[in-house]
Amino acid sequence: MNEIKVHKERDVFQSQTKELEERWRCLHKQYENNTNNLTRMVKERDELLAKMKTEMESIEETGNERKNQIMKMLKEISNVREKLDLQIGRSMQLEAELTRVKSINAQLESGIQEMTKQSLTNAQTSAAEIRALQEEKHLAHNNHQLEINLMKKDLNQLSNENTEFKKEISRLQNKISELKVSVI
Structure with missing residues (x-):
């Protein structure tokens, strides 16, 4: 009876051992699967x-390139602004010069008119002197008119250049805005 009991216990033990081994194999396989999945x-x-x-x-790198492009464009705009400021300064100088020349021309006209009146009223003045004064007046008037026309031409040219610079600044500002938008 003891022997049967021992056999029974041995069978139970072997059965439990097999179950544990099977369970170990399943757990080991699951562990390997988990390890493979984790790997x-x-x-x-x-x-x-x-x-x-x-x-x-x-x-x-793209951001740095864009930043460099923007910095380059800002420098270009700064250069264009400097040139534009110089052109505006030159334009203002030409306008002042034109005003001065007009004033001188008006004074000369006034002086010439006065001289012409005096010449006409002066009985001792000969017709040749009168013609000479008129020619002088005409020549001075033509010379000053020529100077005025040249200054107007220069002023128009500078005005056109200013317009072109403004267009260029606007184009560069639009390009900067586009680059800022694309960087964002």
């Missing part, structure tokens, strides 16, 4: 991180 996931994560790092470097 695959870590590899995918590492690949994704490497890809993201490459993309970040590319984005950073």
Whole structure:
């Protein structure tokens, strides 16, 4: 009877051992599957991180290039502004010169008219002297008119250049705005 009991216990023990071994095999297989899955996931994560790092470097490089482009354009705008300021200054000088010449021309006209009146009223003045004064008046008037016309031409040219500079500034500002939008 003791022997049967021992056999029974041995059978129960063997049965439990088999169950434990089977359970161990299942757990081991599950562990290997989990390990493989984790290894695959870590590899995918590492690949994704490497890809993201490459993309970040590319984005950073693009950002730096855009920043450099914007800085270059800002420098160009600054240069254009300086040139425009110089042109505006020159234009103002020409306007002042034109005003001065007009004033001188008016004074000369007034003086010439006065001289002509005096010449006409002076009985001792000969017709040749009168013609000479009129020619002098006409020549002075033509010379001053020529100067005025040249200054007007210069003023128009500067005005056209100012317009072109304003268009260029506007174009560059639009381009900067586009670059700022694309950087954002």
